[in-house]
Amino acid sequence: MSHAPRPERDHLILAVSYWPTGATNSGWRSRSSYTGGIFDPGLLAETARLAERGVFDYFFWGNTEDSSNANPGGVVRNAFQLNGFTAAAHLAGLTSRIGLVASVNTTYSDPYLTAQLASNVDHLSRGRFGVNFVAGAPGGAAHRNFGHAERPDHADAYTRANEYLEVFTRLQDSWSDDWFVGDKERGRLFAPEAAEPIDFVGEHFRVAGPLNAPRSPQGRVPILHAGTSQESFELGARYADVRFSPYASVEWNRRYAQDQRELAVRQGRSPEDYAFVVGANIYVAETRARARELFEEVQAGLVERFSPALVARHLGIEADRVRAQSRVAAALDIDELPAGGTARALLDDFARITGDYDFTFDDLFRFAANKKNFPVVVGDPGDVADWIEEGYVSGAFDGVKVFPPFMRSAFGDFVDFVVPELQRRGIARSSYTSDTLRGHLGLPRPAVLRRRAEADGSASGVAATGGAKAGATTGGSSAEAGAPAPPAPAPELQGVNA
Numbered sequence: 001m002s003h004a005p006r007p008e009r010d011h012l013i014l015a016v017s018y019w020p021t022g023a024t025n026s027g028w029r030s031r032s033s034y035t036g037g038i039f040d041p042g043l044l045a046e047t048a049r050l051a052e053r054g055v056f057d058y059f060f061w062g063n064t065e066d067s068s069n070a071n072p073g074g075v076v077r078n079a080f081q082l083n084g085f086t087a088a089a090h091l092a093g094l095t096s097r098i099g100l101v102a103s104v105n106t107t108y109s110d111p112y113l114t115a116q117l118a119s120n121v122d123h124l125s126r127g128r129f130g131v132n133f134v135a136g137a138p139g140g141a142a143h144r145n146f147g148h149a150e151r152p153d154h155a156d157a158y159t160r161a162n163e164y165l166e167v168f169t170r171l172q173d174s175w176s177d178d179w180f181v182g183d184k185e186r187g188r189l190f191a192p193e194a195a196e197p198i199d200f201v202g203e204h205f206r207v208a209g210p211l212n213a214p215r216s217p218q219g220r221v222p223i224l225h226a227g228t229s230q231e232s233f234e235l236g237a238r239y240a241d242v243r244f245s246p247y248a249s250v251e252w253n254r255r256y257a258q259d260q261r262e263l264a265v266r267q268g269r270s271p272e273d274y275a276f277v278v279g280a281n282i283y284v285a286e287t288r289a290r291a292r293e294l295f296e297e298v299q300a301g302l303v304e305r306f307s308p309a310l311v312a313r314h315l316g317i318e319a320d321r322v323r324a325q326s327r328v329a330a331a332l333d334i335d336e337l338p339a340g341g342t343a344r345a346l347l348d349d350f351a352r353i354t355g356d357y358d359f360t361f362d363d364l365f366r367f368a369a370n371k372k373n374f375p376v377v378v379g380d381p382g383d384v385a386d387w388i389e390e391g392y393v394s395g396a397f398d399g400v401k402v403f404p405p406f407m408r409s410a411f412g413d414f415v416d417f418v419v420p421e422l423q424r425r426g427i428a429r430s431s432y433t434s435d436t437l438r439g440h441l442g443l444p445r446p447a448v449l450r451r452r453a454e455a456d457g458s459a460s461g462v463a464a465t466g467g468a469k470a471g472a473t474t475g476g477s478s479a480e481a482g483a484p485a486p487p488a489p490a491p492e493l494q495g496v497n498a
Contacts, residue, residue, distance in 0.1 A: 009442060011429045012392050012422065013242075013277055013399025014056045015101075018047060020082070020407060023281060024370040027406030029301035032294065034408045044087060045094045047411060054415035055429045057440040058099030058130065060401060061087055065108045065142035084132075085117050092125035099437035101130040101224060107157050108146050111167040112207055118221050119172065119213040127217030127436035131168075132224035132244070135161035135235065158231035163202040165223070165239045170198040172220045173449040174210030190214075218438045219445045237263035240274065241443055245397065247278040247375045248345050253396035273443060277399040278391070279374035284384050284413050295353065295378045298405050299366040311365050315343045324362040331361070346371075353378050374403055381417040388418075389427055 020038045021028040028035050037043030048059050061084030084102025091100055100121070104114050114131065122129040136157035143151050152160075179194035198209035225236040226244035236243050243260060247253055253276075261271040283298075285291040308322035315322075321331055328334075328347065334357055337344040350367045351357045353376060367376070377387050391397050404411040422428035434440050 009275075009398055010433075012388065012427045013275060013441065014054065014419075014428060015058045015060050015277060015399060015401040016047070016051050016056055016411060017060045017062055017279065017401050017403050018044070018082075018087075019062070019403070020044075022406035022410065023372070023374075023403035024298055024405045026301035026303060026366075026370060027298045027404075027410070029303075030294065030297050030406045032409050033406035037407060039082065041090065043408065044082070045091065047408065048091050048095050048098060050412060050415055052095050052098040054419040055423075055432060056098055057399070058101045058437060059091070059095075060084075060101045060132070061103060062132075063103040063105070064140070065105055065145055085121060088121050088129060089124055092121060092128070095125075095128075097128070097432045097435065099128045099130055099222075099440055100125055101132055101222075101437075103132040103134060105142070106133055106135045106161040106164040107152050108142060111164045111205060112171065112211070115168050115171040115211055116213055118168075119211060119216045122216035122218055122221050123213075127438070129216075129218075130222035130224060130241075130437050132226070133161065133165060133239075134226060135232065154229065155231065158229075158235060160204045161235055162238075163200075163204050165235070166202075167198070167200050167205050167207050169220060169223075169239065170200060170449070171207070171209055171211040172216065174198055175213075175215040176448050177215055177219070179214045215448070218436050219447070222437050222441060222443060233260060233263055236260065237269070237274075238267050241441060242275045242277055242399075244401065245276045245278050246373060247280075247391075247397070250391055250394050250396040253278070253391065254394060257395065257397070275398040275441060277401050278397045279401045279403050280387075281371060281374050281376045281403045281405055282384055282414055282418075283376070283378045283405060283410070284381060284417055286380065286417065288378075288380050288383065291378050291380060291383075292353075294405075294410070295376070298370060299363070302366045302369055304369060306362050306365050308361070311361055311368065314346055314364075314368050322361050324365075325360050328359060328361055328364055329357045349375055370405070372403075381421045384414075384418045385421040385425065385427075388422060389425060392427060 017023060020040070020043065021035065022030075022033060027033055034043070051059050061082060063081060063084060084100075084104075088100035088102050102121075118129060118131050136152050136154060140151070143149075174196055176191075176194040179190050181188045181191050183189075194214075195210040198207060200207045200209070222241040223239050224242040224244060225232065225240035227233070227236070228246065237260065245253065245256060245260075248256075257276045260276070261274055264274045265271055283291045283295045285294060306324045308319045308324075311322045312319040315332065317332060323331075334344070334347055337347070346364070346368060347357065349371070350359065350364060354363075377384050379387075388400055391400075402411065402414055404414070419428060423430045432440075436445075438445060
């Protein structure tokens, strides 16, 4: 099989995930944290402008519809969140260049309303909006907030997600770009023929269209997606412009991105139009010693009680083998764990920070509870820049989404210390060279889908991504696709759009 090439990009994609209490369970207890900004519009604007000063490509809001506290940090992670669409609309007039990305769950929302909101915010921001789509919520309790007796079946959730994104993209193309006339003398404000119904009929949705908002400045807003199943891989290959990826190692991630791009090529897409961004929980300071102090303070501040069951699930062992003060290395043979697997990746990540594997199960619990699904990087500006440069230059990822462990200084230190170093190395941009989120991501503005198909004389239409036939599927099983199995989501993070 020929391999899809890694596209050449002119800069590292930089993003930040906004969590008012920080992207850890206990970061809010740090002496350096600011805890008064949970719903503070001032902190929101300050953080977005800080990201814009750092020439970040987009500002991201995760979301979850689960309001329970069944897992460690549930209240912090689930309750204290701003809705991304609301926050993006607020920031549209307070920022000028940075992209704004909101998350939506296709199981618990409606594609017409999402398309309407996306179009509105894209107009208000002059082309800087994007949407992150997540399907379902495995292991969560969100279904109880939407009148469902039980969690949605995984396969059914992705059937719905595929229909959802088909409707979403068609609605964005239900108006042509030349819709506005503005002829006062003839009384013609817009061209009625510029709007076309979509007449979509599926298993989950029946949508007539057209959208009651004209085509947005970007044509179609960029689509982001995350997930760990084959169904997610196929959904992303067909629709996503950016995939939020797990991280295991440089080599594993190179192979992961290559295999995902091959799935996109099977859909008739160009591999250059599919970017891969990894998350990272970053503790940076002017010295390594100070960065380590910040990290250890956050770990020590965890409120939740030690959970043998949670640690056991992470490591794939029986809970009765887990004792809080027992040494992990004495309880299991670390060398026997498969390289790149979830358990080994967790242990290696922690050992890279501590310097060895001589830590207790309680230490590991605190680390895992705060780490979520992202690698933790602790060090001075050069250390952090080294980690990012290695992954970017080697093709392991196209960008990094920063998850500040607490607000507000942790992100400020990244912008002040790490970004200049990345710019000095020629990896990150020193100034904006584009005005839209599509431009930041190196994506062309797509032509109207249906009209392009008619112009080409195609009877079958063109898929939403702009290349594959509308009825195409990826084909083949997971093994045939060759995609490496990603590290499993942390049990307490399943269903959270990070």
